Amino acid sequence: GVFYERYHSLEDIYYWINKTSREHSDMVKVILIGSSSEKRPLYVLKLSGKREEEVNRAMWMDCGIHAREWIAPAFCMWFVNYALAFYNQNTEITEMLNKMDIYILTVMNPDGYKYTWTTDRMWRKNRSENKDSYCAGVDLNRNFDANWCTKGASDDPCDPTYCGQFPESEPETQAVAKFLRSHKDTVKLYLSIHSYSQMLLFPYSCSYNEIPNHNELFELVKEASTKIRRYYRNNYKYGSGAKTIYLAPGGSDDWAYDLGIKYSFTFELQDRGQYGFLLPPSFIPQACNEALLAAKVIALHVINKT
Ligand code: 0X9
Ligand code: ZN
DSSP, X not given: OGGGGSOOOHHHHHHHHHXXXXXXXXXXXXXXXXXXXXXXXXXXXXXXXXXXXXXXXXXXXXXXXXXXXXXXXXXXXXXXXXXXXXXXXXXXXXXXXXXXXXXXXXXSOHHHHHHHHHTOTTOOSXXXXXXXXXXXOOOGGGXXXXXXXXBTBBOOTTSTXXXXXXXXXXXXXXXXXXXXXXXXXXXXXXXXXXXXXXXXXXXXXSSSOOOTTHHHHHHHHHHHHHHHHHHHOOOOEEEEHHHHTOOOOSOHHHHHHXXXXXXXXXXXXXXXXXXXXXXXXXXXXXXXXXXXXXXXXXXXHHHHXX
């Protein structure tokens, strides 16, 4: 519907979370995992198929770590709507929901997202106050405990890639890390949604070291990229983060990998820079369908392997 072809304010998204869970109470549960630095709730939607038995396999997806990347929360919403609408219609999404629980954090950085709607469209970080500085905000994707604050992050609170005072200094980072730590035996797939530049990335970004299952993940994102090119005539680069974009420590994907989630990915959605973060709403359907295709390829592989 047209609702999913627009960007939504934070208030709309909270309303949507509530409405979706009420209207699909048989498949959706809401879990409060923590709150932001300005005390906004961080809600995770748990999607499950209507199955006889519990499964002990799950995937996690977060959107909107970075405030200005509006296509990311739009994708989380698109995904939830697709899953609920096409369960028992589309084979891939049905298989996913029958064989795994899907945890979705639609806006990991609600304070920053709100700020991009009211004050500064190009804001990236969260909105926490920094000690001894007039500059606000920490880059949540530099705040995880993975070679924290080494080359590729900044220790200057005024910088857009400020790593924070210490690893997991931010309540948003803490909430996600705590949830994943307590679900690490079931969560087999970690997915983080960003924009822009059209890339399918996997660890490491915090070093040039190759992970033990590099070849497997490389083939997987290659397959996803090939499918996107075939179906949607669009190009996605793929590979490990450090080699494909840049060295960037403290990211959620690297941290999740080291926690033991061996299928860990960051997607950079459309576009390749024409509109950048200001991707027009008319691009939402194709951008989301591309990401959905990649998510399906990866999730089905994980189901077969775990
Ligand atoms: O730099 C980032 O955090 C991501 N790119 S963005 O333009 N959306 O900011 C890339 C993240 C890749 N993964 C890690 N750096 N761990
Ligand atoms: Zn980002």
